[in-house]
Amino acid sequence: MTDAVLYPARVPLVTEPWGIFKSLRMARRNVLSIIPEIATTQPMVSGKTGLRWHMVMDPTAIRRILLEEVDSYPKSRATKSLLKPAIGDSLFIAEGAHWRWQRRAAAPVFSHRNVSNLAPIMSGAADRAVDRIAAAGPRAVDLLEEMVTTTFDVIAGVTFSGGDTFDRDKVHSAIDDYMAEAGKISLFDILGFPDWVPRPGRIMSGPALKDMKALADSAITARGARGHDGVPDLLDLLLEGEDPKTKRKMSTAELRDNLLTFIVAGHETTALTLAWSLYLVAFDPAVQDRARAEVQDVLQGRTATGADVENLPFIRMIIDEALRLYPPAGIISRTAQKPDTLCGREVRPGDTVMIPIYALGRNKLLWEDPDAFRPDRFADRKAIDRYAYLPFGDGPRICIGASFAIQEAVIILATLLGQFKLTPVEGKQPKPVMILTLRPEGGVWLKAEPLAPLAPDTNPVS
Known part of the structure; x- marks a missing residue:
């Protein structure tokens, strides 16, 4: 058996030192390609590429950083x-007191109760995905494209459920354009140039981002004026949210930046998690059969709901393992503000300290046979x-x-596995490539064979 058969797709890591210009060139193609191979066998690796940097894989040191x-x-x-050109000084980027009050205001939005209330929107999107895949016939289907469509369907539904005037296609296109071009690492970023120095790719994406923000502002203003009916969606909850300490509420600009953050993060990362999960279950038929048996036992031919999530532990394990092998955010990057010591090594103010999540999940000190797909x-x-995870x-x-x-991924993956048998397409193995997120370059092409329908449960759990 060849190595390619034994292990799912992985990124060849660096085995020799590179200069700054080669590092920049390779990073613009695939950020993960600059991770040294020894990051999978060591607790910490340091170097200098324009700036001093450290990659940390030791759980104790990571706990200190985070x-x-x-x-x-x-x-x-x-x-x-x-990220700032797209999502402003939102929760994802803000620091200190400005971050803390936004976090306190937004935390209730994602309470267990509120997330559970949004499950029917996820189930509806899963059903529509099943219909589209079935309509495509027996030919191969790009499940990455399908999952991007499905998770954007979810995020649009849980964000603008009231039918506000909001051009979903235009927003989706603007996000894709920004991530494809403006999100690429610039030499100015590597060298630590200030934000006011223009980055060419981000200048070109400016008009699309401006339109996207204007659309979001209009929708927020309209929703604030008319209120909401029924189960509140994310926009309703953000409009109502306030910092419990200061009673401060978000301005329209702050609402918009955080809403766009949730839209970008909430559909892109989950779509990738699902695409990689589908690739992996097609890669390992035994895992797929076991997962389907669990799904059929629990769902009895119906769509998964929020109440089913805790009863589908193996589906959750597949998602967890996909996230270990292909984390959407493959690298976390920080800038040290004061002298410190990590793993016995000096860290100076201004040093870049990275946690390469991709290498952490494949570190041989932390995981047995880390490149293997093992949900158990x-x-x-x-x-x-x-x-370590x-x-x-x-x-x-x-x-x-x-x-x-997690709720969204479990509902959608379980629904799809309950309806289709998935098999790989020869010569179409995806290549893990990270720009802003870790995407399967070339898509996830699988054959989706519809299963014979089961008789629905006469007393389904809702």
Whole structure:
């Protein structure tokens, strides 16, 4: 058996030192390609490419960066330069007091109750995905494109459920354009140039971003004027949200930036998680058969609902393993603000400190046979070091929408596996490539064969 058959797709990591210009050229093609191979066998790797940098894979040191000394390690200048044109000084980018009050105001939006209330929108999108895939016939289908469509359907539904005037296609197009071009790392980012120095790709994407923000502003103003009916969606909850300490509410601009943050993060990352999960279950037929047996036992031919999520543990394990192998945010980057010591090594103010989530999930000190696809690693989550598995980050800045993303992914993956048998298309293996997020370049092309329908449960759980 060849290595390619034994292991799913992976990124060839660096085995020799590169200069700054080669690093820049390779990073613009695939950020993950600049990670050294030794990052999968060491607790920490350091170097200098224009600026001093450190890659940290040791869970104790990562805990220090993300939790114990979080204020000493704010998001890096490069991260802010990449994202600020699209999402402003929102929750994802803000620091200090400005971040804290926004977090307090937004936290109730993603409470368990509110997330559960949005499950029917996820189930409806899953049903529409099944219809589209079935209508495509027996030919191969790009499941990446399908999952992007499905998760944007979800995020649009949970954000603008009241039928506000909001051009979804225009917003979707603007996001894609920005991530494809303006999100690429610039030499100016690597060298730490200030934000006011223009980045050519981000200048070209300016008109689309301006239109997108104007559309969001109009929808927010319209919703604020008319209120809402029925189950509140994300926009309703954000409009009502306030900092419990100061009673401060978000302005229209702050609402818009955070709403666009949730739209970008809430559909792109979940779409990628689902696309990689579908690729992996097609890669391993035994895993797919086991997952389908669980789905058929629980769902009995119907669409998954929010109440089913906790009864589908193996589906959740597949998603967890997909996130370990292909984390949407493949690298977390911080800038040290004061002298520190990590893994016995000096860190100076201004150093870039990276947590390469991709390498962390494949580090041989932390995982047995880490390149292998083994969902059962997550059968006992308590046995996994909390800071060895970080698809959503951790500490006070852990992803606010993590529970939303997991619920959505479980509902959609379970629904699809209950309806189709998935097999790979020869010669169409995806290539993991990261610009802003870790995408399967070339798509996830699978054959989706409809299954014989089961008799629906006469007393379904709702």
